[in-house]
Amino acid sequence: MIRLRDLNFEYGDGGFSLRVPEFSVERGERIAIVGPSGSGKTTLLHLMSGIVLPQRGCVEIGGADWLALAEAERRALRIRKIGLVFQTFELLEYLRVFDNILLPYRIHRSLRLESTCRARAAELAEQMGVGDQLERYPTQLSQGERQRVAVCRALVTEPDLILADEPTGNLDPANKRRVLERLIACAERRNATLVLVTHDRDLLDRFERVVDVKAFSGTGSP
Numbered sequence: 001m002i003r004l005r006d007l008n009f010e011y012g013d014g015g016f017s018l019r020v021p022e023f024s025v026e027r028g029e030r031i032a033i034v035g036p037s038g039s040g041k042t043t044l045l046h047l048m049s050g051i052v053l054p055q056r057g058c059v060e061i062g063g064a065d066w067l068a069l070a071e072a073e074r075r076a077l078r079i080r081k082i083g084l085v086f087q088t089f090e091l092l093e094y095l096r097v098f099d100n101i102l103l104p105y106r107i108h109r110s111l112r113l114e115s116t117c118r119a120r121a122a123e124l125a126e127q128m129g130v131g132d133q134l135e136r137y138p139t140q141l142s143q144g145e146r147q148r149v150a151v152c153r154a155l156v157t158e159p160d161l162i163l164a165d166e167p168t169g170n171l172d173p174a175n176k177r178r179v180l181e182r183l184i185a186c187a188e189r190r191n192a193t194l195v196l197v198t199h200d201r202d203l204l205d206r207f208e209r210v211v212d213v214k215a216f217s218g219t220g221s222p
């Protein structure tokens with residue numbers, strides 16, 4: 001499902017780099033990415049989702065190489081195949097929660113907004129404990145509620161690949177479990193791949209593989 005090879009990435013200012021000789025994640029696999037703050041976890045997820053591109057090497061998703069695609073094709077692939085939970089949520093403040101969850105359908109014509117999508121959005125919100133917030137705006141929610149809305153949005157398209165960046169970082173223990181179990185259940189139902197960044201050692205027993213991003217840190221190597 002995901003394959004990184006001979007990858008070399010650095011931010012324009014040259015301050016931080018990642019090197020990944022070889023790394024792959026199979027379809028249906030469930031992996032956790034760990035590492036201290038600033039070690040490159042978010043950068044790695046952004047590379048996997050084609051939001052940032054490496055200077056060298058390849059990042060393939062379902063056989064498609066991000067670097068070989070035009071920007072429009074990257075957008076189409078991302079929106080159709082990937083459910084991304086941003087660490088910073090990236091909710092749109094001027095849209096109600098319900099419309100934020102349905103955003104993928106509004107921003108790309110390849111996804112059709114049908115009544116089943118609305119029903120799924122409402123059901124996900126219910127399962128995440130934000131079902132009574134659908135008519136409100138993100139600014140009227142707590143951080144933890146916003147985070148759960150961001151998770152709903154990532155799941156609503158039933159993606160083949162779920163990339164979640166500390167999706168439980170703002171939640172209390174009960175909600176942490178609930179959100180994690182829901183992410184896992186959604187992934188399992190469709191044999192989707194789940195890649196989840198977390199600081200939470202308690203959650204690691206639910207993953208088949210735990211990867212420390214420090215292994216990919218370019219610092220110190222020539």
Ligand code: ADP
Nearest residue numbers: 011013015016036037038039040041042043044
């Ligand atoms: P983590 O998610 O593990 O906390 P990040 O991937 O966000 O780490 O960041 C890794 C490193 O890259 C940090 O040192 C951070 O300052 C740097 N960094 C992140 N985004 C940018 C950017 N857009 N430009 C330059 N440096 C960045």
Ligand code: MG
Nearest residue numbers: 041042043087
């Ligand atoms: Mg991060």
